[in-house]
Amino acid sequence: MTQYLVFGHKNPDTDTIASAIAFAYYLNQKGHQAEAVTLGTPNEETAFALDYFKAQAPRVIESAAGTGAHVALVDHNEASQSIDDLAELTVDYVIDHHRIGFESAQPLYYRCEPIGCTATVLYKMFGEAGIEIPAQIAGLMLSAIISDSLLFKSPTCTPEDVDAAQALATLAGVDAQVYGLDLLKAGTNLASKSEETLLNLDAKSFDMNGHQVRIAQVNAIGFSDLLARKEALLKAMQAEVEAKGYELFLLVVTDVLDSNSFGLVVGQDVSALEAAFGQKVVDQQLELPGVVSRKKQIVPPLTDSYAAR
């Protein structure tokens, strides 16, 4: 029987880890042998959710070639965000809600929907297959939707995400608003973290028309703590740019209560970024009023801006 390793993107967030656990459960219920794994340790928000619902963190792996297992990707599809040896693996499933940059030699099961959260896609798949969702997994899937939608405030959030979250909250036996605020707060404990850690809490690499772009995001309550660390953050970003060869590194700091962001920027040529948002980078800083979603409000205009070159 084919064995499956199920995992989300590097720098795992709550949706990536919850969706890996949920989809591994789904595959097992369908009669397959599947294990949820992760490409990194859970962040504090995810650790809070795992602890709250008494779930174990998945095993961390760095490679999968040679295990004989096929793989299922959740919450991502681009090779640059996935396991290093992806090219040597057979991908049988992709469940996602991001832009697509994917190539395969064989047909596979690929399901992407333009909604707020991979866990919402999985919620629909459980329903279609008539598989009941246990309370623990429902709680983790609810956490994923709250995390990705910033408690339903992000423009990525759709009515399907809200409906799924309400149903999952009932299954999990929690109040979505009360639990949700506790979950988001658990993810904004930034003072104890080094600049290097902050830059990798939730960071993704993109190939935009041949330009290597890194976009990290940090959720905060208010901007003052991180503005006070601006010089140290820029220095750490510069070090990563030099080490990894990124053409542009954008750190987006988002106030989760106020639904607002600003960006810190390292890169020789910031003109594509300035064109994407119609304003100037001043002192390596860019205002991003009303922006909370990397996927919906940052990646598309920046992709278009690089494509227009």
Place this chain on the structure above:
Amino acid sequence: MTQYLVFGHKNPDTDTIASAIAFAYYLNQKGHQAEAVTLGTPNEETAFALDYFKAQAPRVIESAAGTGAHVALVDHNEASQSIDDLAELTVDYVIDHHRIGFESAQPLYYRCEPIGCTATVLYKMFGEAGIEIPAQIAGLMLSAIISDSLLFKSPTCTPEDVDAAQALATLAGVDAQVYGLDLLKAGTNLASKSEETLLNLDAKSFDMNGHQVRIAQVNAIGFSDLLARKEALLKAMQAEVEAKGYELFLLVVTDVLDSNSFGLVVGQDVSALEAAFGQKVVDQQLELPGVVSRKKQIVPPLTDSYAAR
């Protein structure tokens, strides 16, 4: 309201046209405004199905930019098989069952399953959405499954395709075996067709690791008629290679009753092809015993063979 144009691949086959009609109906039932269109005129098999179920052939279009419509791709996803101005369009849906080579700036609805026919994926989606399938559309979807599976004999055919076909035959009020043989025979009326026409009945272009490959397939009853036209076919293939710059042109002739094929080959370097199938091209001809499926038995080994270079 967003208007949708729904279309399949160039050189349309029965699945491409039936799935465009079915998915346009699905979107309209969901409250959208959708029109099925096609990138070419129906072949004789598809014309037989449209006539049998008293359906109109979709309007032929060559471009869609400037119409304001968004698009839904069915039965394909690769730009090389799609409308010429795809890069200028917004793709909101892909429903498919082929290997994936796709890139988007935005998330979209993408559903691919590794099964025999796009119409089978759509059959599942109708069921999930609780939308009834009218007899006429059920007949076209059944025709698509019969065509893609060579009446359930192709290795691409899965139990899900067989189950969907039986249910659709009931909805359409026909016997799948009796109707299916008539449909396949309608598609093998080759004597009246020019070599240029035969080469474009069901042809697709692929970018395999930077190599431009053209693979055409013709269904026949027995091999003798087409073997008698070998020199003329090779001459027409050579002309297409020179006009379009293909590196390799493979014409696969498939006996639909005997489930067997041979290939005719034009190209300077046939070593990747020979490596893929473990045998030599002799007099521009390649035996392909037991091969009936381009997607499952030709594209994957050839893709792997070019990737290994």
